[in-house]
Structure formats: C-alpha cells, structure tokens
Amino acid sequence: MERTRLGGLECWVTGEGPTVVLLHGFPDVPQGWHPVMERLADRFRLVAPYMPGYAPSPTDGPFDVDSLCEQVDAHLVAAGNGEPVHLVGHDWGSVVAQQILMRHPEHVKRAVTMSVPHPLAFLSHTATSPRQLVLSTYMFFFQLPLLPEATLRANHFAILRWLWSRWSPDVALPEGYWDALTTCLDASLPAPLEYYRGILRPVVPQVKRMRAASGLRIPHDVLYLCGKHDKAVGPEARRGQSKYFTGRLEEVELDAGHFLQLEQPDVIAKYVGEWLSET
Numbered sequence: 001m002e003r004t005r006l007g008g009l010e011c012w013v014t015g016e017g018p019t020v021v022l023l024h025g026f027p028d029v030p031q032g033w034h035p036v037m038e039r040l041a042d043r044f045r046l047v048a049p050y051m052p053g054y055a056p057s058p059t060d061g062p063f064d065v066d067s068l069c070e071q072v073d074a075h076l077v078a079a080g081n082g083e084p085v086h087l088v089g090h091d092w093g094s095v096v097a098q099q100i101l102m103r104h105p106e107h108v109k110r111a112v113t114m115s116v117p118h119p120l121a122f123l124s125h126t127a128t129s130p131r132q133l134v135l136s137t138y139m140f141f142f143q144l145p146l147l148p149e150a151t152l153r154a155n156h157f158a159i160l161r162w163l164w165s166r167w168s169p170d171v172a173l174p175e176g177y178w179d180a181l182t183t184c185l186d187a188s189l190p191a192p193l194e195y196y197r198g199i200l201r202p203v204v205p206q207v208k209r210m211r212a213a214s215g216l217r218i219p220h221d222v223l224y225l226c227g228k229h230d231k232a233v234g235p236e237a238r239r240g241q242s243k244y245f246t247g248r249l250e251e252v253e254l255d256a257g258h259f260l261q262l263e264q265p266d267v268i269a270k271y272v273g274e275w276l277s278e279t
Contacts, residue, residue, distance in 0.1 A: 001034065007078030008071065010056040011049035015041030018109075019080050020276060022048045023072065025091020025115070026192050027160050028259070029054065031180045032090075035265035040273050044086070047079045051093065053191030054184055063194035065119075066209060069099035076100065076107050086276045090114040090261060091232075092195055102216040112272050114225045115258055116233050120214060121241035132234055138163070142196040149189045157182045167232045168257035177262075221248040223275040225268070227256035250275075 001014045012030050014037055022033045030048035037046040050057035052071045061067070076085055087108045089097030094113040101108055116122060126132045142148045151159055160182070164171060185192060222245060226235045235253050242249050252271065256263045 001037070006047065006049070007075035008058065009049040009052065009075045011047050011075070011079070012037070013045070013047050014038075015044050015046045017042075017044040018086060018276070019083075020044045020046050020086040020088060020272075021076055021079050022046060023087070023089040023093025023097055024048070024051060024054075025089075025093050026195065027163065027181060027185060028091065029177075029181050029184045031174070031177050032259065032262055035174060036261050036269045036272065039265060039269035043273060044276070047085075049075055050184070051096070053188060053194060055187035059188050059191040061191065061194055062198070063191065064198040064209075065095065065099055068096045068195070069103055072096050073100050073104045073107060076104075080107070084109045086110050086112075088112040088114070088272060091116055091258070095119050098218060099213075101218045101220050101222070102213070105219050108220060110221050110276055110278070112223045112225065112275055114260055114268075115227065115230060117224060117226070117238035118218075118241040118244045120244060121239070122233065122237050124240065125237045129234070129236070132237060135231060135234060138232075139196050139199070142193045143200060148193055152189065153186065157185065160185075163232075164259070167230065168227075168259040168263055169229070170257065171259055171263045173262065217244055217246045219245075219247045221275075221278070222250075223271065224249065224251045225260055225271060226251070226253055227258055227260055227263075228253050229256065230258045232258045 001012050004013055024030055024032050030050055033048040040046060052068055053059050053063055079085055084107055087097050094116040097111060097113055098118055101111055126136055224238060226238060228235055238251055261268045
C-alpha cells in the first residue's frame with residue numbers, strides 16, 4: 001500500500017488490474033477500505049482517496065454536493081489516466097459517487113454504493129419516516145455553529161466511539177485505524193461537517209439543485225449494499241430508489257450495521273469483486 005496524490009486528492013493505492021476508486025464517508029478515512037483492498041489487490045488496482053475536506057487532502061471548501069462531485073471526478077480521471085474506472089462509495093462516498101454517475105457517466109464503468117441510497121430517495125424517505133428522522137438527529141445537530149466541532153473533539157473524540165457503537169455495534173477496527181481517524185478529523189474539522197451544512201445552506205440554490213437532480217437518471221449497472229441493523233440510515237430508506245436508475249440496480253441487505261466494509265470485509269470484497277468482474 002503506497003501513498004500518492006492524484007487529481008488533487010491524497011490517496012492510498014495498491015494492487016494491479018482494472019482501476020477501482022473507493023470513496024469513504026463520515027466519520028471515516030480511506031484506511032477503512034484497507035481490509036477490502038487487501039482482499040482484492042490480486043485482481044484490481046485500488047485507489048482510496050481522502051475525500052475533499054479530510055486532511056491531507058485539501059480542507060478548503062466549498063463542500064456542497066455539486067462541488068464535491070467535481071473535485072472527486074477530477075480525481076477519478078487522474079486515477080484512471082483518462083480511462084473510465086469502477087467506483088465504490090460508502091455513506092457520503094455513496095452520495096458523491098451517485099452524483100458522478102449522473103453528471104459524468106462517461107468516467108465510470110460499473111459501481112457499488114453502500115449504506116446510503118440515492119439521495120432523493122433518502123430525502124423523500126426521511127421526510128415521511130419518524131424513525132429515520134430520529135436516526136438522522138445528528139445531521140441536524142451538525143447544522144449548529146462551533147458546538148458540533150467542540151463536541152466531537154471533547155475527551156479524545158469520545159462521542160465518535162458512541163456513534164460507532166450504535167451504527168456498527170459488531171465492528172472490530174483494524175490496528176491503527178482509530179488513531180488514523182481521530183488524527184485526520186482533528187486536522188480537518190470543521191470541513192467534514194460542512195458536507196452536512198451544505199445540504200441545507202444556502203436554501204435557494206439547494207432547492208434548485210434538487211429540482212435539477214430529480215430529472216437525472218443513473219445509466220450504469222449499480223449494486224447497492226446496506227445493513228439490516230444500520231442505526232444511521234435504515235435499510236428501508238432504499239425503497240423507491242429504482243426510479244432514479246435506467247441501468248440495472250441490484251439491492252442486497254446484509255446482516256450488518258452501517259460500516260459494512262469494516263464489519264464484514266470478506267463479504268464486501270466478495271460482492272464488490274464479483275460485481276465489478278461481470279461483463
């Protein structure tokens with residue numbers, strides 16, 4: 001596993017074969033993909049970037065979805081040396097991946113999204129689901145100024161351990177992962193929280209973006225993986241997302257929580273490897 005910079009983002013690279021770019025979410029770092037990357041390195045060239053806003057990638061915004069899409073797409077083009085790549089995204093990585101699939105479909109071959117369904121399906125579900133509103137309370141908390149950053153840093157990021165224990169109670173973190181995560185967040189805040197703040201602010205441009213996105217469709221073959229016990233995004237949030245796809249969409253619900261790639265790296269590597277190897 002080596003470190004390099006491609007298309008403006010710092011990233012980890014390993015393996016040989018067709019290029020696969022793996023995007024992490026919150027609270028996570030690319031090291032969260034390492035167990036899966038180790039299992040696929042004999043078949044693929046795997047590239048896992050620090051997402052925009054996560055040091056040592058640039059931490060200056062903006063971090064609205066459109067801007068994230070363009071920044072990460074530039075990384076994809078560099079990672080593939082101008083050729084289309086496979087794309088895998090978890091959590092916020094899933095959101096950004098789907099934006100790229102809609103806006104720059106020519107840069108991607110096949111895709112796997114995990115734990116967060118199509119963003120419009122998720123928003124529609126959240127608006128009508130009291131359970132998901134409760135699960136999403138942290139997103140509303142992150143809208144506040146200053147307090148969320150201070151709360152996250154308090155007692156060596158103790159609240160993150162609580163979040164992980166709720167979202168993925170059966171996870172066993174790899175050696176060194178927690179230090180990598182907290183070091184990254186300490187150097188990056190408030191940037192990772194700006195992803196959430198960009199959902200709602202500024203209001204008028206965001207409404208226009210959502211209206212524009214409602215007319216777009218994903219033409220790729222996409223595998224969606226989610227956890228039955230996910231306490232961040234309930235598995236039922238995927239209902240109705242198929243209408244945003246014109247390509248083939250397959251959905252698999254696993255006996256897991258939110259951080260699938262860390263809870264079940266063997267299972268995730270199997271699904272990802274088989275899906276991306278299909279012709």
